[in-house]
Amino acid sequence: MPPFEQSKISYDLAAVLDASSIHELYARIEPLVSETTLLTLNAAAVERLGTQAVQLFVATARALEMNGGRLAIVNTTPTFREAYADLGLTAELGARSPLNAEKDTHG
Numbered sequence: 001m002p003p004f005e006q007s008k009i010s011y012d013l014a015a016v017l018d019a020s021s022i023h024e025l026y027a028r029i030e031p032l033v034s035e036t037t038l039l040t041l042n043a044a045a046v047e048r049l050g051t052q053a054v055q056l057f058v059a060t061a062r063a064l065e066m067n068g069g070r071l072a073i074v075n076t077t078p079t080f081r082e083a084y085a086d087l088g089l090t091a092e093l094g095a096r097s098p099l100n101a102e103k104d105t106h107g
Contacts, residue, residue, distance in 0.1 A: 009036040013043050018050035025053060029060055037069040040098070044075035049083035058092060072098045 009032050017025060032039050041057070061071040073080075073096040084093040 007036045008038045008040065010040040010042060013041055013046050015045045015047045017046060017053035018048055019052050022050070022052040022056065026056055029056065033060060033063045033067070033069075036064075037067075038072065039064060039069065040072045040074055042075050043073055043077060043080045046077050046080045049080050051083075051087065054083055054087055054089065057096075058089070061092075061096060071096055074098050 011029065011032065014021065014025070029039075029041075039060070057071070057073065064071050073093065076093070081090075081093065084090055
């Protein structure tokens, strides 16, 4: 059996991730799940984060994990962190830190 090759993809998130943008966001992220073992979302530009987007990120993380991959979220803004906290998902966001993603992916 050939050695497992890790594939990494990075995606920059838009400033506004709310109900009006969720379909486009899903269309961009969903194909990446089957193409990568480590998907990194750069949240540096996020100014507004809706519940639907958070749900999409949680589902994306689960889908990647089912395939042996990981989701990392980097450069989170205060708004991004507050949205996760408001939903009681601070630990979930912490599990997506680059350090945890690298540790989980590499053992």
